[in-house]
Amino acid sequence: MSFIFLLALIFVFVFFINHFLFGIKNLPPGPNLWQFLCNISPLLKKPHVALQNLAKTYGPLMSIRIGGQLLIVATSPDVVKEIHKTHNRIFSGRYLPSFYYYIPDTKDASLTMAKECNDTWRFLRGIGRGCIFSTSAIESASTMRKSKVIEMVNFVRNKKQGKVLNIEDTVYATFANIITNVMISRNLFSVEGKSANDVKVMKFLQEVIDKSSKLGLADMFPGLKVVDFWSRGKAMHIYDNSNLIWTDLIKERRSTKDKTNSSQDFFDVLDENLFSDVQIALLLTELLIGGTDSTTITSIWLMTELIKNQEVLSRVRNEIRNHAIKENEIDESLLSECQYFHACIKESLRLHVPGPFAVPHRATDTCNVNGYVIPKDSVVLVNAWAIQVDHNNWEDASSFKPERFLDSKIDFRGADFEFIPFGTGQRMCPGANVAIKNVRLVVASLLHYFEWSLPNGVDPSKLDTSDEIGTTLKKAQPLCLIPTWIGK
Structure with missing residues (x-):
């Protein structure tokens, strides 16, 4: 380990000598090494806030050196437009920690994480659109979605009424079962509580999320890739655990497939197109994370803001009852008529964006943005959180005001x-x-089906809305509520 550390020190010294003597001209402004080190603590604790504050000094397009990697940070709508509209193709590359690409078969088995928009990525995107994301795919899954939500409602009514309920666990299991039924036509979680299998799967998914947010030696110092054993070890650990989670499920899915049934789920299409079991497992993992994590966080923040703002909650309830109830049940097709409720969802996403930076992009070529040079292979972060709470972009930006979206396009x-x-x-x-x-x-x-109160008679207006960040921006304290059935 001391040898690797010595190599790292030598590389850093050589890098900074080269950078300061022969560095690229006209990079976006940004903190120097000393200024960066002075901001290490806030950057580690709340990077979205720290980068927002740095942007106030250096402008809406910054460059930051992290070892041998150049990071570009965009913090204004105009700059984001130039990056992702004017230079869309150049910034269509992805950047992920190097460990991800040490996992066998990832090169041709990713929708979100693919390094470039190549033919395999387009093919997978087409499969995803046909099976999951298109309007027709969404509508064809409506009956299944309804059944998963009924399972959730029945569990809360029969097992948790009048008791303290951690909403996140129940909502997470519901979203997970919706996406796994689309993928492999079966539930993966128990909505009634964490079984041993639930705990195992959730631990694995969280491990993937956590490791994807941490840089290895080769990420900061590309010249030391050959000795980055830590990243390789992480990759094989993820690979082994992925196989443990999915191998039996894949075998079961093949053995129970009804060949007389013409309907296909996501697994069927992948299997027919000769993707390996390893590739299928990685794709299922990616989609399960994408289909549960952000939707759960969005729902928790939305419920938090509605409970905290009782007048808004009352208006949403009345709108749902007046416009989306058919034969005493919620009709999903009518929920689109609930414009105020939809405005609340948008406002929650604005104020509490689940992914403050989303997945980092990578410049596939050198180009100019906002008058500055962005070198090839730069990592590009868009600080969506900072943009969405910026008072220059939004009136009274720090307040929850769904009305702002009612007359807005x-x-x-x-x-x-x-x-x-x-x-x-x-x-x-x-x-x-x-x-x-x-x-x-x-x-x-x-x-619609429940009244919700806080434990110990706490005033809803005092509900805590502090957040914490990992790869996503979550509510710092669990949302624990007491449900009371109010019927149909």
């Missing part, structure tokens, strides 16, 4: 650069529409 589909909760450009999240659909149905059901 601003939407989350990537064309309005002041509001980009699902990203923007060629690599924006393909599941935005299905995510909104799922959140809307789950939260509407929780609001």
